Amino acid sequence: MTKTILTLPRTGQSPGLRLAASAGLLVWLSGCAALQQPDPHVSGPPSAKYEDWFDGGQPRNLKWMHKNTLEKADQLLEAGKPYEAIAQIESLMQQGLPQAYYEMGKIFDQGKSVEPDPARAAMLYSESIKTPSYILGHASLNLATLYREGRGVERNDVLAYHLLQQAMDEEVGARAEVALAELLAEGGQGVSADPALAASLYRKAAEAGNEAALQALAEAHRPGGWLKADPSRAQEYAQRYAEVLERRAGNGDVDAMAKLAGLFSPDGLLGDQPQRRMHWLTKAANAGDSDALSKAGRALLEGDNPRQGLTMLEQAAQNGDVGAMETLGKALLEGNGIPRRPDQAQHWLSAAIAQDSVDAKVTLGRALLTGEGIPAYPQRGVELLEEAAAQDDGLALALLGSYYLDDENKASQPLVALDYLKRGHQLGHPYATQQLGELYLEGRGMPADGQKAAMLLNEAADQGQTAALRMLGEAYMEGEVLPYHPSKAEELLTRAVESGDVSAMTALGQGYLEGTLKERRPSRGLALLEQAARKGDAYAMVVLGRAYRKGDGVPRDLQQAQQWLTRARDAGHSSAEDALAQLRYDQGEAGDIEALVKAAEDGHPGSMASLGEAFLNGRGVQQNLRQARIWLQRAASEGHPGAAADLGRMYLEGQGVQRDPAKGARYLQSAAASGHAGARADLGEILLTGRGLPADPERGMRLLEQAAANGHDGARLALAEALLKGEHVAQDTQRGLELLRGAAEAGDDYAAQLLGEAYLEGNGVTADPQQAKTWLGRASEAGNLSAQTLLGTALVRGDGGMTPDPARGRRLLEQAAEQGHAGAQATLGRELLRGENLEQDRRQGADYLLAAARQGHETARLALAKAYLTANGLENANREQAMLWLNEVMDGDSEMAAQTLHDLLSDEAAIDALQQVSAES
Structure with a gap:
């Protein structure tokens, strides 16, 4: 040939x-x-x-x-x-x-x-x-x-x-007119659009009954079409198109039947008419159209006859229709309106995969990855999703990104996830874009980038991802990665709620209840949280439980708190048990210690730790250090860092146990390794000072820095003191003052006391009596008795260059002394005995010294013991014997003790000795 x-x-x-x-x-x-x-x-x-x-x-x-x-x-x-x-x-x-x-x-x-x-x-x-x-x-x-x-x-x-x-x-004829009209309607490469000429060509072809022209004109006149929107004309052309198709369908044309079914679909030219759609799909299916059979089955499955739909899909799948295999497998896997059949689901999805169906790979891969509907097999699930991802399936890439971000399955690899999500985003998949934005927001595997996060989340939100709206709203409400913007947060969260996002409803309710939005609206917040809880959001239940426990935005009601937290626990929320443990602790403080005991006996580590703390501090129960140690050890053995930290302090201080600094340090190290800021602070101080353990200032400072970075106030103050005084570390006065000032300005009265004391004594800074007076005054007003005593003493004596004001100083000291501050009592006692800065009053001075000595104040005890020795001509006697005498006096009847001291102070030599010791103090 x-x-x-x-x-x-x-x-x-x-x-x-x-x-x-x-x-x-x-x-x-x-x-x-x-x-x-x-x-x-x-x-x-x-x-x-x-x-x-x-x-x-x-x-x-x-x-x-x-x-x-x-x-x-x-x-x-x-x-x-x-x-x-x-x-x-x-x-x-x-x-x-x-x-x-x-x-x-x-x-x-x-x-x-x-x-x-x-x-x-x-x-x-x-x-x-x-x-x-x-x-x-x-x-x-x-x-x-x-x-x-x-x-x-x-x-x-x-x-x-x-x-x-x-x-x-x-x-x-019409075929050429339609083809040219199609090109001119929107233009092409090197061809300018001419909608008017295109419409004219289409109309000419439509007059000849051309289907494509009638369809094009109906679509062009719909809202969003390339001609002026005209619903009546769109309807007219669509109806004429349907009439042409019906004539063909009447002659047995299966393609016309399928097209007629499409006309009556939800987005069809003649609107959603399920019965007419099913009529033509069924006719096409009965005429042997496999695609129509599949579509009819899908429509019935999603409509009011899922069993018939299933039958039709099975028939189409058996005829080799891959789309039917996909739909059938997914339906049998999810069981919406039909019994779940996992084995058959896998069979049909595998059959579709054998025909290289990307959708089937994604559906089965996702199910194997999560174990939803079938036993989990992550390795095979990842393989299928990677095959689909290699074929540029955006959802597969998004699911792989999600998998490699999940810490629970121990596969967390943020950089691998980042690669998948970037590819998914480039393909335009909104879920990949949302996750990528979340990744930049959280800074997982990379520094957080608020600008990129906001851009990506806004893009995902524009594509219909309501969770992206919620994430943006929460970020603006938190003000960490994105700037704090309460009104923007409220707007975004409201939009997400209106789109049906229940988690956003919880976030918005929490913001209104706790006042993190522009204005606090407790009643609105409560209503939103209760609505979210009714919709099954377990975290909303937790927030409600905590609010009622603390009385935050609602009246405190421990019974209501227990109801909500119990519901949250039953719904499976991970933080509910800890919140219940805190509640039982509160119930214990309120007299219902049985609730806490029950939770601890049930084996909940948080409850064991709370019960141990209750016994340790005598809160809600009588203090029992043995029981405290038992429960804290049980909690610590379950990995509770707070319990380990408490045990560490007990062994360091010998509180209820034999003092064992090494053992205490081991407990603190265990708690610190788990991120417990308080344990890091305590261990840091020990290592810094060498109290009970060999000093390691470098490591001690490192631990204090970590604890301070986690917001631990005690660590911040310990750092400040060490840097200010240069004790155990190189002195850094400026940083020490910065730390103290920051904490003091934030309302920490102890920081204000230390700052005032530094300016009073010129410790690391130039003495400044005005600054000292300011900061000690702030701490005093906050109820800090030590600061009040320091300020009162300085005003009485004129210490640190402060202008003396004995009357005000005495008032401050008397207020602190009346509240039991031993230092204030000792100072008043000495000043009243000396009579230099305050009018002498021996009897009242002796009373104050006795009160201070009873609390163990060392200089007060020493002064009284010295007076006793002198009065008895025993100036050179054993001081220990004098202390024994003093202990016997103070351990006896208080009125007799006071009279004994008054009798002692009638001796001029004893008075002189007492005044001498007071002056030396």
Whole structure:
């Protein structure tokens, strides 16, 4: 058999000459000269290498014998003998007949009994139009379609435009008008849009009853279409389109039935009409349309007859419909309205995967990853999702990103997740974009970047991800990565709530209740939280429980707190048990210690620790250090860091146990390793000072820095003192003052006391009596008795350059002394005995010294013991004997003790000795 070899012309962009659209047939028959006339629709005429497609010439048509050959070729094609048919047509091609090239082109274009070969079809069509014939218009139209779609040739809209004009000039009819209208409706590469001309072409074709034109005009006049919105005209064209389809469907055309079903779908041109849609889907399915069978099954599955839908889907799947396999597998996996059948679900999804279904890979991969509906098999789930991701499936990439961010499955690899999510975002998948924004917000595996996070989350929100709105709202409410912006937070969270996000409802309710939004609205917050709780949000239950426990925004009600927290625990919220333990602790303090004991006996570590603390501090129960140690040890053995920290302090101080600094340090180290800021602070101080353990100032400072960074006030103050005084570490006065000032300005009275003391004594700074007075005054007003005593003493004595004010100083000291401050009592006692800064009053001075000595105040005890020795002529006697006497006096009856001391102070020598000791103090 002789084989004709043809050369396919290469396509490219046309030069910048323009054609006149209105020239019609004359343009193409008048040759190249006419091509010089400009056409406003295109960037130029066809390239010179395509001139012979348009330059006319002597027509050549088939003779009767040639037509017989083509008819014979058609018969051979219908008989399934493509090679014999091709041989017949090739015999005509060798004679240079355009119609032969055209018929051969159709065979490879449409895949008539052969594999489709659009490149070969384009080559054949191009040969067919080089010589004019009665098929010139049809061949031009088919070739234009290939160039428009870029099938087998490089897409070239300009060349397609000229070919379509040629088809119209050949009066091909509505098909050419529709194809050109489609190009002009929105324009193309090098082709300007002309909606008015497109509409005119469509209307002309529509008058001839062309389906594509009727459909295009109905869509064009809908809201968002490329013509002015006109619902009535859209409806008119859609109805005419339906009538044409119904005529075809009445003649048994299955494609028309399927299209009619689409017209009545939720987004169809004639609106959602489920019964009419099902009517045509069922007719198409009964006529043997597998796709219609699948769609009908899906519609029934999602509608009011899921069992019939399942039957139809099974039939379509058995017929090899991959979409039906996907839908069937997913339905049997999820069980919405039908019994779950995990084995069958896997069977059909696997069958679809064997046909390279990406959706089936994602559905089954997701289920195997999470164990939803079938036993979890993460390794296989990841494999399937990675296969889908390799095929650029955005959801697969988003799910892989989520998997590698999940700490629970021990697969957390933020950088791997970042790569998957970036790819998913580039493909435009909103869930990937949302997760990527969340990743930048949290700073997992990278520094947090609020600007990128906000951009990505806003993009995801615009794509319908309501969780992205919530994340943005929460971030603006927290004011950490994004700036604190309560009004923006409220707006975003409200939008998320309106979109049905229950978690956003909880966040908004919490913000209103706790006052982290622009204004505190407890009643509104309570209503939102209760609504979210009714919808099953366990965290809303936790927030409500905590609010009632603390009385935050609502009246304190431990019974209500218990109800909400119990519901949260039953709903499976991880923090509910700890919150219940705190509640039981509160109940214990309120007298219901049984609640706390019960929780501890049930084995909850937090409750064990709380019960241990209750026994340790005597809160709600009588102090019992043995029971404290038992419960704290049980909690610590379960890994509770707070219990380990408490035990560490007990062993360091010998509180209820034999003092064992090494053992105490081990407990503190265990708690510190778990991130307990208090343990880090305590261990840091020990290592800094070497109290009970070998000193390690460098490590001690490091631990104090860590604890301070976690917000531990004690660590911050210990750091400040060490840096200010230069004890055990290099002195850094400026930083020490900065730490103290920051804490003092934040309302820490002890920090204010230390700051005032530093300025009073000139410790690390230049003495400044005014600053000392200011900071000690602030601490005193906050109820700090030590600061009040320091300020009172300085005002009485004029210490640190402070202007003396004995009357005010005495008032401050008396107030502190009346509240039991031993230092204030000792100072008043000494000053009243000396009579230098305050009017002398021996009896009252002795009373104050006795009160201070009873509390163990060392200098007060020493002064009284010295007076006793002197009064008895025993100035050089053993001081321990004097202390024993003093202990016996103070351990006895208080009135007798006071009288004994008054009698002692009637001795002038004793008074002199007492005044001498007071002066030395």
